Amino acid sequence: VTLSAALLDDAKRAQCAAEIGECVAAMRIAGGSVMPPLPGAMRRPPRAKLTLLGGDVDSQAKQFKRLSRQWLPGFALVSRDDVLQNRWEELRANAPGETPPPTLLDAWLDLSRINHRASRKAVPDAIVGEPTEVIEWVTDSRNGWLVPIPVGYAALSDLYPPGAVAGARDTDVPFRFVESVYSIGQWVSPHRLDDMAQLTWRPDYAPASGLYRCVNAFQAPVTDSYTPVSFTD
Template sequence: MSSPTSRALLVLPYLRIQNANAISSPLTHGFSSITAFIGLMWALQRKLATQGIPLQLLQVGVICHDYEEQVVDGHVKTFRLTRNPVDKDGSTAAIVEEGRIHLKITLVFLLKQASLPDGSTALLIQDNQSALDEWARKLGDTVATMRVAGGTVLPGQPRPGQRTRPWMAVLPEDAEAQAQCFARWRRQWLPGYALVGRDDLLASRLTHLRERQPQATVLDAWLHAARFNHEAGAVEPASEEVGPSRPGVRWADPLRGKGSGWTVPIPVGYARLTAEPVQAGLVANARDARTPVSFVESVYSLAEWISPHRLDRVQDLLWRAETDAQKGLYRCHSGYARSDAQRLDEVMPDFD
């Protein structure tokens, strides 16, 4: 059976990306920004249109299996930079700092069937697995020719077991059946960690700071959560840590205790700096002279790396892009939600 609301998952497992962008924003580095994968989704959507594949990509999820940031270890890590060829006059070319990282990731796309002419038969159905397999193969071949977060896709390595190549599956419309399917699929993405949004942690951190500093801002909370904040006596020392030669005071971060999770600061989009976009053609050297241009700065939040087997729903894994033209906010939202989560707008109403 099919319906206009049928959804499917496209999974591109264990992609090897070489030299992806490791500078995700002016304030963060490491794993590539989630906006880069949203951009990949849109670029892939345009290629689908040229190939005549009637599918529409809606959301994307990222699972990281391995990474190797190209840095030189030391007291302060520095990027491994490349020497550019000499200039036309033979002089030494300037070095432009760039951060690179090698990744092994699995990409998960949520998609639906695009509009079909009247009288056409729906193709995104469970009984049409041969067509799904063919689409998955074509999409996998297409992504292999594209840039992923600025990096190059390397040829895949043979792996034992099932689901080692691109595959598609229609999501059951029944919530219980969908949860059962997802419980089976998520085991294929182990070992690895999925990146999920945690705006609620930023909200709780802001509430915590305002108990001591009533004038604390969201930026203060984000910076506070992005580092370790050790305090003396914040955590009770274990019995073996107390002795005649030990004062019995333990230094620790009270907000990063056992079970607090692997949280990281990330950029989640952009905010427009002007009241309205600049008219098309008025900004020199713009990429597209037919599209209005906006000058923006990065928008930041918190995220968490979670093992896929700890996710209960497909939506927990996925990110979507949303635009608020009135506020000039272009940001990515995660489908991950906790019942005990505190919303950021509850403590900062003018922040979206």
Template sequence: MNKVKNLLVLPRLRVQNANAISSPMTWGFPAMSAFVGLMHALERKLFSAGINVSLGNVGVICHDFEAQATEGGYIRGFHLTRNPVDKTGGTAAIVEEGRVHLDITLIFTIDSAATESEHEDIAYQIGEIVSGMRIAGGSVVPNRNVPSHKQRPQWVALDDKEDERYKQFARLKRRWLPGFALTLRDDYLTEHHQTLQQHNPECSLLDAWLDLSRLNHVCTLENEGEPSEKPVWQAQRPYRGWLVPIPVGYGAISDLFQSGEVANARDAKTQFRFVESLYSIGEWVSPHRMKQPEDLLWYVDNDEEAGLYRLNNDYHLRATAQ
């Protein structure tokens, strides 16, 4: 039985000046937690507007990525702005901010008691609300590079029959090209950690994460033992694919405090806990390689007893089964 029944597709959104610093140790595409936060904020806005729908999972396909940074050489720097003067009239310090312009398609799972005839109108209203929201700190602006009919929000009711469902998803995938969807590859990180430990038992998960995050070069000898012998450097990666380091949530570093126990907390009515970022490995995958909508969707997968507040994605379950 397929869990996902309905998809809400918001195609080719142009986001200006989104946050490019996704965690203390990574930069680039915004963290998936930013899009899950958008989903929750959108659900609250819809409820306030009298639109009673439930949004469950979220997927993102990136069509264009334009980092606001200097180009050239091995060192890159973000374009920074001078802040207004402070309350004393003095010059305020420059706050390090990374920004990026994005062209993305958002996919949500959606459920509602509305009739089928109301779905198109609900999708249109949601598109209007999202156009006035912030996405990863960035502003949604008109996308003049794409015809208006290709930006129309769409409610897709997936068929229960596997053949029809496959055809529906195939049509959607064609509309999402060219583009890449971010998926989770926890399996690569675990497997690579075990491989490195065979050579160095003291190797940590951090070592494995850093090793997968960079491009390693290995020196080999060409024509070894001959007068023409020479060293050759070759790039080497343990796995195929476009792998990137990503934050996937937060891990607890303190006990859970009751509401009001911690001074200066943002919300005095909610329980409080100190956390730090959790990291894993992600893979950018072209939509045409995906077999089902669940491959690109992310969902909240918390374990409060273990102090884990993280996101998950099931693409690796199908990829490793092949």
């Protein structure tokens, strides 16, 4: 069923949604599996639904807010390229003159793990009567549920015509050697999003740089900035 056919009436949309639901149930999406409801788990198991966003911008915003509350208690994966960029700038600011300077890879690794660091703390000694320095291990805080994610590929070679490279999986399409591109994502509650563009991902291609990647239009609220971590005592 094509999307244009599914828009004709409610029956066509229901049929299209059911077929999409069957396809999704056989895929791994956002690092997880889509599982159908177990028999007897609920009286009326939920079914896939195809909903049209119509009207003006304000009407679509109200409709999205209503739909987003139906998706609770689920989570949506959004792009946080801004967090990665900010962390890179913080690493460089905390290590002036370091050779070589921190890279984006260092910032990505820092955000991809749980960091523990030692902090000096003066504690009063009841016996000696003077403060004693102790080492206390603390865990770096993160604003939100941040995760490392693959977002696409970067070209390593020119684009070869179909069939020019031996051993290619598909000899009917052009071929190019690539490497994976990674960024930082964040799981957020869908009711915190403003519109469908912040929820969905779309493909993007930059011919000049040979970058193939998925992009997301999520914009973090002003109060949702990443908390800087100082490496000094």
